[in-house]
Amino acid sequence: MKKIWFILMGICLFCSCQDDTGFGVSESADGKTDILLQLADAPVIETRADGDQTDDRDNRVENVVIFVFDAAGNLINTPTSQAAEKTDNSSSGNPCYKIREYLPSNKHSIYAVCNYDKSAELIEAVKGATNALDGLKAHVLTINSLAETFKGAYVMEGYTETVSATVTVPVYRVVSKQEFTITFDPEDDTDQFSISNVAILNVPKKSKLIKDEYNHQTNSLDNWTGDAVYSTDGEAMAGNYIDRTVVEVETVSTNQYKLTLNLFENRRGGKSPWDIERELGIADRSEEEKEKIRQLYKKDLAEGKGEFNGETGFPYASCLVIEGVYQTSKVSYHAMYYVYLGHNNFGDFNVVRNHQYNYSVTIKTCDRADTRVWADGIGDVEFFASDAPLSSYFCVREALLYSPGTWEVYVENPDETPWLEISESPSYKPHKLGETLDDNCAQYRLTGGQGSHYIYLHADEYVPPITDPSQNSNYGERTATICYKRQNSNEVKKFTVTQKPAQLVRITAWDFNLAKKVEHSFFVEAVPGNEYLTWGFEKHWSMTMDNLISTGLYDGLSTSRKEYVMALWGDKRSGTYNDLLEFPAPLALEGAQEAAYRGPGADMTLVPLDIALGATLFKNRDRNGNGLIDYNEILWYLPAAEQLEGIYEAITDGTVELELNGETxxxxxxxxxxxxxxxxxxxxxxxxxxxxxxxxxxxxxxRVLCCRDAEGWMGPEDGNGSGQVNNNTEWENKEENMPK
Incomplete structure (x- = not known):
């Protein structure tokens, strides 16, 4: 890997990209055609070799719609969403899927659309168009949040006009994949950098489903007017982007972080290295010097400022912003590092579909001579946190506090807002009677010394005292205030924390155990997460799981708790019943299988947080302070099927206000x-x-919603039993497909 940096530089950047896929087709005796979807490794454009960048999710095909057109663009088949069968019919050794489709004799072109969750709407739009092929080409994908660009499988599209006995159809992922490695490697070892947040700017909301051209023009220096986000109306074009989205980064080590994003294409153009060198007056420098200098001016180039003043720049170019506090031995800064996306680190602003971009960002200094670095000296205590409303369950939010001297942070008027506490631990740790109070315990006041400190805001659940869904509108957001200041100073700064209330839903359902209809009331959270998760329990069978098919239709709390027990202890009568746990199971489930996530010698990382059950259980609070989410502490849960149907009906009749965007x-x-x-x-x-x-x-x-029973048992104050919700690094995702 080339190391591109020098003394003035704040960040070093490397990037790469990848692409491509294909189909094969052969005739069968019954008049239908076997269409083979063969997925190839995506080629990479990069400044270093990183090996294979793809994983199973990159190549997964869950469903396919085939559109067949005649020479005039008329639709001549009956397109339907169908499952693709995974086969071994691959000469390349890459994943291969097969579907069967009748191809009329007057076929001229074949289009394939894979993994599109709105295929029914697409089919109707194509059928209703004056010219069906033009209707398909005009179809635009639209998102409301960044997370919607990838829902567990990439939307893919492709076409061919070669319709002989053997047909190859190139297939492209509609989005791009952006992978970042962020490393803090200061020139002065005494420097420190603490990240307050990372955000992506200018996320395209729209993309054409079908690519305009199939020759993969990857490095055009012109603004691509064919992109769905492009408009000659500036106000309309601004509305085609999400201005700013805060994203979560994975901490790899103390000074290294990783991040993966998926974006629609955003081809904003660029400037050649020769033009940049001429305008910067460095054309006579060595190649090594030019390579070092060019990248320092990419932000000015994007904005048409500084050395590029008077130029139009590259508005709406996508950009990652790393924000935090940079501390040196002499001064501390509120700093922002701007990483503009594209095919290189100095003059290209093109994000192209079906490409993977790898960025290695190294933060070395906080020198404002680098136009990609914004820095402002900090002379007083500062508090950095998201002001987005919290959801209704037990929430925790990270904040970064910096102070040049001793500091104090506290909840204003805690008697009025006892639902908000603070600590220096991301996990809720109650202060037990008789135990020493330390900074990791939830409390209302913290103090500390000079430097950067992560503070965690812990909010209690917000469940209004209502008995009927018609009363939902009686309760709005609640607020609390965080005060922060230098110790011994009278100047107090404030930060407002907002939380939205849960909303009540009531359903009538058939209880198989009681053999009668029952009324069930429960609350639903106000701010659903945007994550797309697997259900879990893959390849796991048990008698309890089978029983829940009929008995687990309306009571999500009971179902979630039983699945929790299966995950930790297995079924009671199993020959391999889990006796490795030191504490007893709270339920003696009948069955004949071992625990879903345990085996001989397994450790205590039992319920992964990246599956539906684990994600919802983790929204509960460890009330007894044993570091685990116990059985009796499970109040918020994954709703049962009939509860989700009830939520839809409540949204439809207006008793519940919830933005679910038609998702699954x-x-x-x-x-x-x-x-x-x-x-x-x-x-x-x-x-x-x-x-x-x-x-x-x-x-x-x-996606996953979180619910809580209206009559839910709160559990004893000290809890009992034991359990754990944690991440399982051995979790495997196996591929399988079914019709939608």
Whole structure:
């Protein structure tokens, strides 16, 4: 890897990209055609070799729609969404999928659309267009949040006009993949940098489904007017972008972080290295010097400032911003580092579909001579935190505090807002009677010394005291105030924390155990997460899981707690019943299988946080301070299928206000399990576009909602039993497909 940096530089940047896929087709005796979807490794454009960049999710095909057109662009087949069968029919050794489709004799072109969750709307739009092919080409994908660009499988598209006995159809991912490694490696070892947040600017909301051209023009220096976000109306074009989205980074080590994003294409153009060198007056420098200098001016180039003053710049170019506090031995700065995306680190602003971009960002200094660095000296205490409203469950939010001297942070009027506490621990740790109070315990006041400190805001659940859904509108957001200041100073600064209330839903459901209809009331969270997660319990069968197919349709709390027990202890009558846990199971479940995530010698990382069950259980609070989420502490849970249907009805009739954008959500209700462990098994989901229930494979990825029973037992104050919700690094995602 080339090391591109020098004494004035704040960040070093390397980037790379990848692409491509293909189909093969052969005729069969029954008049249908076997269409082979063969997915190839995506080629990489990069300044260093990183090996294979793809994973199973990059190449997954869950469903396919085939459109067949005649020479005039008329649709001549009946397109439907169908499952693709994984096969071994691949000469390249890469994943290969097969579908069967009838191809009329007057076929002229074949288009394939894979993994599109709105395929029904697409099919109707194509059928209703004056010219069907033009209708397909005009179709635009639209998102409301960054997370919607990848929902567990990439939307892909491709076409061919070669319709002989053997047909190859190139298929492209509609989005790009952006991978970042952020490293703090200061020139002065005494420097420190603490990240307050990382955000992506100018996220495209729109993309054409079908690529304009198939020759992969990857490095055009012109603004690409064919992109769906482009408009000659400046105000309209601004509306085609999400201005700023805060993203989470994974901490690899003390000074290194990783981040993966997916973006629609955003080809904003660029400037050649020769033009940049001429305008900067460095054309006569050595190549090594030019390479070092050019990248320092990319932000000025993007904005048409400084050495490029008077130029139009490259508005709406996508950019990653790393914000935090940079401390030197003499002065501290509120600093922002701007990483403009593109094919190089100095003059290209093109984000192209079906490419993977790898960025290695090294923060070395806080020198404002580098135009990509914004820095402002800090002379007083500062507090950096997101002001987005918290959801209704037990929440924790990270904040970064910097002070040049001793400091004090406290909750204003805690008697009026006892629901908000602070600590220096991301996990909620109650202060138990008789124990020493330390900074990791939840409390109302903290103090500390000079430098940067991470403070965690812990909010209690916000469940209004209402008994009927018609009362939901009686409760709005609640607020509390965080005060921060230098110790012994009278100047107090304030930060407002906002939390939204849960909303009550009531359903009538059939209870199989009681053999009668019952009324069930529960609360639903106000701010659903944007993550797309697998259901979990892949390839796991048990009698308890089978029983929940019928008994787990409406009571998500009971279902979630039973699945929690299965995950930790397994079923009681198993020959391999888990006796490694030192504490007893709270339920003696009947069945014949071992625990879903345990085996001989397994450690205590039992329920992964990146599956639906783990993500919802982690929204509960460790009330007894044993570092675990116990059985009796599970109040917020994954709703059952009929509860999700009830939420849809409540949104439709106006008793609940919730932005779900027609997405698909997992329920806690399982469907069939594969006792042989060949397929991952299935579970129920509900589409919030129509409130309909469906069955998905457990390794598919959908969104997750969190609910809480209105009459839910709060549990004893000290809790009992033990358990754990944590991440399992050995979790595997197996590929399988089913029709939608």
């Amino acid at each position: 959500f997992w329920s806690s209700t399982p469907s069939v399990s594969d006792k042989g462990g060949i397929t991952p098994g299935r579970a129920y989901y509900v589409k919030m576009s129509n409130g309909k229930r469906g069955i998905g494979l457990r390794d598919q990825q959908f």
